[in-house]
């Protein structure tokens with residue numbers, strides 16, 4: 651297979667052997683973010699489709715996810731960056747009950763490579779842990795990620811909890827993840843949350859939202 655198709659195939663097949671050599675060759679052709687967005691994510695999309703239609707079993711999905719993570723970790727040091735920090739601070743968490751973190755970690759990379767400080771507290775984070783970390787690190791905004799349909803409900807509960815604690819004005823919230831829709835966030839949740847809540851389709855929209863919030 652040609653290089654870029656082979657890279658996509660590696661994600662689908664969970665094939666790690668020779669990954670670095672292919673990534674080196676790919677970086678001679680385009681920047682690391684182009685490889686992630688155009689080739690690696692295309693592979694993950696296929697994985698999602700195969701899994702969703704019952705043609706791929708969970709252990710293989712996990713292997714694909716591991717190759718994806720290894721590839722992103724290999725590319726990350728080669729990305730252009732302004733990692734001076736200081737533009738503002740974003741807390742990132744995957745919500746309670748949800749283990750998916752590839753998207754959240756991409757947001758971390760893109761936002762922190764563009765001059766922000768990111769406090770990434772990981773997966774399966776209940777609202778108490780999110781708010782404690784937000785206080786401790788004095789963040790400017792809270793970003794929640796979740797890929798499961800049930801995570802969209804958890805996000806709603808989290809916003810309600812923030813309303814009832816009287817801290818909605820203090821924390822703008824960014825929400826992202828495959829099960830969300832723009833209209834759910836920008837209509838339903840926006841109506842409910844007493845602060846500012848925005849939807850980010852991808853990591854770049856997350857960055858643009860931070861730019862807007864902090865300007």
Ligand code: B1M
Nearest residue numbers: 698702748749750751752753793795798799826827852853
């Ligand atoms: Co899961 N899984 N999974 N899974 N998995 C999905 C989400 C699913 C849609 C697959 C399917 O059926 N087609 C489905 C959910 C169905 C639903 O809820 N209706 C599903 C399921 C069912 C499950 C389990 C329940 C399976 C089981 O156990 N029977 C289980 C759940 C466990 C749990 O969470 N409690 C499970 C487990 C797993 C693995 C562990 C094997 C693995 C995750 C590994 C990991 O993350 N460390 C996994 C994977 C890999 C997937 C798919 C195939 C790929 C997800 C991914 O990494 N995509 C996924 C299929 C899909 O999403 N269509 C699927 C690439 C990633 C870059 O995209 O995270 O969407 P994404 O991030 C995007 C944007 O959404 C956005 O930016 C990124 C791009 O720039 N974004 C943000 C995300 N967060 C953001 C936050 C922001 C801003 C933007 O600001 C805060």
